[in-house]
Amino acid sequence: MSLQTRIKAAGAAAAAAPVDAGRRRAVKRRTKRAVMDRMGYDEVARISAYIDPALARSELRPAVEAALNVEEPTDLATPERETIIDEILDDVVGLGPLQPLIEDDTVTEIMINGCRSAFFERGGVLYPIEHAFEDDEQIRVLIDRIISPLGRRIDERSPIVNARLKTGYRVNAVIPPVAIDGPILTIRKFSDRICSxxxxxxxxxxxxxxxxxxxxxxxxxxxxxxxxxxxxxxxxxxxxxxxxxxxxxxxxxxxxxxxxxxxxxxxxxxxxxxxxxxxxxxxxxxxxxxxxxxxxxxxxxxxxxxxxxxxxxxxxxxxxxxxxxxxxxxxxxxxxxxxxxxxxxxxxxxxxxxxxxxxxxxxxxxxxxxxxxxxxxxxxxxxxxxxxxxxxxxxxxxxxxxxxxxxxxxxxxxxxxxxxxxxxxxxxxxxxxxxxxxxxxx
CATH class of the missing domain: 3.40.50.300 (P-loop containing nucleotide triphosphate hydrolases)
Incomplete structure (x- = not known):
């Protein structure tokens, strides 16, 4: 699903079937756990490691849909279901709540300052990201997902790391004890559009x-x-x-x-x-x-x-x-x-x-x-x-x-x-x- 379609679906879901944020997070957790239990962590990791993210998403999507149907068989409107499915696929295959920003060509930088503060830059202006992460552990998992395939590590002995995504985007991560208020993640995107x-x-x-x-x-x-x-x-x-x-x-x-x-x-x-x-x-x-x-x-x-x-x-x-x-x-x-x-x-x-x-x-x-x-x-x-x-x-x-x-x-x-x-x-x-x-x- 494209970014524009995802945004429209989210808007339609809000109008058709409002869902409590707490309940939505719970549905996502249960559905994701069900996918992992049925497929196995090794199999999910194998699929997630595909070079082509779109192929990985298409292979995992039926399993996510089936798990969601078991967890919430009738109670969610279709747009809301699609949004939850895409968010789960973002968590498993992509960069979680940051994936839509990564896919948005107008976004030039993403800045996560612990779980309580996050911003993105568009056109040189900073905008807040509301409720991007639930806790610091979620950010740590995301950082590990980025740097592990590169043979890099981040821990208390090496609390700062610089890396690069497959897209060429620059990533900098800093964790406690150096980062006082939780894990810090900065992603600098580079536009392919300006080259002359x-x-x-x-x-x-x-x-x-x-x-x-x-x-x-x-x-x-x-x-x-x-x-x-x-x-x-x-x-x-x-x-x-x-x-x-x-x-x-x-x-x-x-x-x-x-x-x-x-x-x-x-x-x-x-x-x-x-x-x-x-x-x-x-x-x-x-x-x-x-x-x-x-x-x-x-x-x-x-x-x-x-x-x-x-x-x-x-x-x-x-x-x-x-x-x-x-x-x-x-x-x-x-x-x-x-x-x-x-x-x-x-x-x-x-x-x-x-x-x-x-x-x-x-x-x-x-x-x-x-x-x-x-x-x-x-x-x-x-x-x-x-x-x-x-x-x-x-x-x-x-x-x-x-x-x-x-x-x-x-x-x-x-x-x-x-x-x-x-x-x-x-x-x-x-x-x-x-x-x-x-x-x-x-």
Missing amino acids: LDELVGLGSLPLWYAQLLSCAVSLRQDLAVAGGTGSGKTTLLNALSCEISTGERIVTIEDSAELKFAHHPHVVRLEAREASIEGEGAVTIRDLVTNALRMRPDRIVVGEVRGAECCDMLQAMNTGHDGSLTTLHAGSEQETVVRLTLLARYGIDLPSELIEEQIAMALDGIVMSERHADGRRFVSSYSGVRRAASGGVELERYVTFDAAERTWTLDREPPFIAEGLRSGTLTQEEVDEWRSLCPSS
């Missing part, structure tokens, strides 16, 4: 001329860092920029959780970091992957996010012939980006900050900022060039300024790579003249 700069233009995240400028920067092999806060749209922008890379180039992507999508690029090597197994072995870090990527003959290296010692290897890669590489990191401004890169690089190499800044100035060509506003909308904001200052260190030069109050963009200065593109023949004079006619100058 044109789509971001259509959403109003940036104007057309700005998108064309960023496309030129990628085509002309500028090394770019996308910076911003959590949930500001950095990964979405990175994905859109990556899709501007020529199909004749070999791309190596490196991520904590594989989120980038390259539906139409023919030559992409995707690498994903791995945490240690239950035995504490087999960890593969982002730094390990960046180091290995240099041996894979990449034309471009795309690092989903730098947050540690791998920053040093990323800068070295940019400085040793891998121009046009891309990455993201958390920072609130261009200046904070430089400071954060300096601090992260020092995790990997013991050098004075001045020398690391020299490395940053030589490696990085530009910083693009991404931000989210209070109403949930996300914007590609400012764009600054990075160069070596005359006195040493990093000097930033603003190319594009974003007015957050008016939500307007201004071209402060034409980036020098435009002139370089003209000289090399990568850009034609007609293309540049057309682009200049669209730009609002300061």
Whole structure:
């Protein structure tokens, strides 16, 4: 049953045959127990492990219907029965009360803060989830169901875990004693719909001329860092920029959780970091992957996010012939980006900050900022060039300024790579003249 049909059925049930919430939970418990008793836990687990959830649901549905007919033979209206059956299948096969939110493409994040508080994000705005879980044990069972197939564990000795669903959604779980108010579960969903700069233009995240400028920067092999806060749209922008890379180039992507999508690029090597197994072995870090990527003959290296010692290897890669590489990191401004890169690089190499800044100035060509506003909308904001200052260190030069109050963009200065593109023949004079006619100058 589709999400829309399920919602309609729930509404019809409320109108046709109101059922007390307590009684409904009791019916679900009895029916689920009856299914387990008749089929056996091993058989239910075998069916639930199907790669195709729809196939698992279709195979289990007759058993659930039969058990419900025994428990409540005549007393429930058809819409209410269908809702209870779907909820039981969600519990057994899917992610329980979170399954409808997982299936809803408009939901971007799900946040469970113990059994007393839960929220989901849609369009950048948070909405409460009413009565999602009855107790903390139900959340623990759900967390175990997510991480067990991945060979991961969570317990008092290892109370924090990061994992990924088969859909690619990122999962973070924290349990007591670290989580004071009960198990915490956060699921970050990633949309498959936004994969180009044109789509971001259509959403109003940036104007057309700005998108064309960023496309030129990628085509002309500028090394770019996308910076911003959590949930500001950095990964979405990175994905859109990556899709501007020529199909004749070999791309190596490196991520904590594989989120980038390259539906139409023919030559992409995707690498994903791995945490240690239950035995504490087999960890593969982002730094390990960046180091290995240099041996894979990449034309471009795309690092989903730098947050540690791998920053040093990323800068070295940019400085040793891998121009046009891309990455993201958390920072609130261009200046904070430089400071954060300096601090992260020092995790990997013991050098004075001045020398690391020299490395940053030589490696990085530009910083693009991404931000989210209070109403949930996300914007590609400012764009600054990075160069070596005359006195040493990093000097930033603003190319594009974003007015957050008016939500307007201004071209402060034409980036020098435009002139370089003209000289090399990568850009034609007609293309540049057309682009200049669209730009609002300061």
